[in-house]
Amino acid sequence: MEKVGDYDELVNLKATELRLGLPGTEEETVPCGKSNKRALPDDTEKEIESTGKTETASPPKAQIVGWPPVRSYRKNSIQTKKNESEGQGNYVKVSMDGAPYLRKIDLTVYKKYPELMKSLENMFKFSVGEYSEREGYKGSDFVPTYEDKDGDWMLVGDVPWEMFVSSCKRLRIMKGSEVKGLGCGV
């Protein structure tokens, strides 16, 4: 067992691995989300059970919904702290309606909303309106939204910062006619 570990360190395959993505980021595993399917492919299950194979199935790369059985409250606590402490960062994609390509930002670099807003404004050269809990963002054609863990599109700024960071999967700066639907105090 030890030998294998040493070999890995020696060769350091990971460092020379070719993949897409910013240097220093790890590929995130794909959450199963609302998928109705069982997490493990049926073949793997049958293999193990019918032949009693000696080698264990390689751990599924996809996260299984609700597994391991740890309360979401606890999961969120640990996850947020891991991101913070390991400096791994929590990179999310940012898209802006009309822009030719997307950007990525590290949410853990910011401590609150105004910092994030300023950074986005600088990155995409726009300005966001004034935020109020009742009416959302007023005074601008641009509205920052984000996709949360449940797959819903939410207005940035409603929930406490920490909750936002832990549930934000990607950002989208909406613009133009779609914006009329949001932030109108309805």
Add this chain to the structure above:
Amino acid sequence: MNYFPDEVIEHVFDFIASHRDRNSISLVCKSWHKIERFSRKQVFIGNCYAINPERLIGRFPCLKSLTLKGKPHFADFNLVPYEWGGFVLPWIEALARSRVGLEELRLKRMVVTDESLELLSRSFANFKSLVLVSCEGFTTDGLASIAANCRHLRELDLQENEIDDHRGQWLNCFPDSCTTLTSLNFACLKGETNVAALERLVARSPNLKSLKLNRAVPLEALARLMSCAPQLLDLGVGSYENEPDPESFTKLMAAIKKCTSLRSLSGFLEVAPLCLPAFYPICQNLISLNLSYAAEIQGNHLIKLIQLCKRLQRLWILDSIGDKGLVVVADTCKELQELRVFPSDIHGEEDNNAAVTEVGLVAISAGCPKLHSILYFCKQMTNAALITVARNCPNFIRFRLCILEPHKPDHITSQSLDEGFGAIVQACKGLRRLSVSGLLNDQVFLYIGMYAEQLEMLSIAFAGDTDKGMLYVLNGCKKLRKLEIRDSPFGNAALLADVHKYETMRSLWMSSCEVTLGGCKRLAQNSPRLNVEIINENENNRMERNEEDEREKVDKLYLYRTVVGTRKDAPPYVRIL
């Protein structure tokens, strides 16, 4: 039939606290039923849909304390959609309407709104205690109503709830005249805390025995708080991520030393390891220690702390303590009764840096003779280890083992873990709760059915081969109350074999199994006293099809006994057959 006046019998009944015993008493004869009814002060309802508020109040008009549980257990792991149910508002409304003298409300996995909390705070003049565990749906505004309006509030205990923190001033809402607090736990609040208001509150609460802070309460504040409340029994510390300057550290140490009554310590939500030594002086008094949120502390720091806790009875910890750390626990904590080891690496992203294995579990079982409850997350296990554990600890009441990788066999012999778990149920004759994991065939369920005579709750995931597995359990475990199964190949044959069994149980959960819509329908047809709920989140898929396919597998099945029929508050994607 009574040889004593009612008041005497009632007085005797007063000594009987357990609700199960009281339930039994009420079945003896009509007279006892009546006396018991009117003298019952505490009522426990394990499933809020088994009965309705009107009937509850009708039977126990003098109740003062109500415990309600809402969503099924697997809701904790995101398997139950948010709006499934478990709303507390109708209960509070009914209690208020009937002018019940409610003093205590304890809720678990229920949806609580600010409106409910406001109504609660205004409707019961003598309200004293609110305990919310794993609830959601409310904000700090709701807490503000409780603080402001409950003049005799003693206990506000918020455990692991999802609370929308509006960064308001809820702590300020406790009036200056409020001096009755004995327990305040707001550890799960994510936002900022008005520390000044908190300090004033603690200073005017001489009876405060339990205080659990949230992340936002820094080190300096902690020292001042502890100085105000040296009588504390139970403390949850907030955060102190930076290494403290010597002066703050000294103040903290001095404050802690004065808390000679402290028996229980938790929190450490964000902690720099160098702060831990401040707690060394009181470790010898601790009987309960929860470090399971302290993700940054390395094993060796944990070990140094635990080595001083010789009287520990309850320990919750992360697996970063490692097998080495568990050996230390086994050597040190001879009074240990309950151990929970949580995973620090939830998604299996890291290599085995310091996780725990069967070695740690065996060490604990050998070193801690009083151990009766365990929850253990690990990456590997063996039959030999489980057999040894069973031999060392025949006193388990709760045994929950979670091997992180589904279907993982004994990592040495590559066999299934049937024999290991079999040994556990055979040796532990008092076992009431069991969670199994790893590679398991039907055999393990045969053992469970045969030996687990006191088993009340069983959790199964990714286990079993055929319907026989589930049948062994249903036929064998006479005291089974809750059965929850996910991702296992049990189908209609098992589900339908003994429909009456479910009326002796609180509930059955089956998700990602082989039961079909047809099977569930047949089950529901013959069971007026069961609610059979199908949760199918892919609502769109269903509606597109013209005919209902009875052979279609059911995503999630939740059935429970009830005396009040179908509930009216289910969302559209929950179908009650």
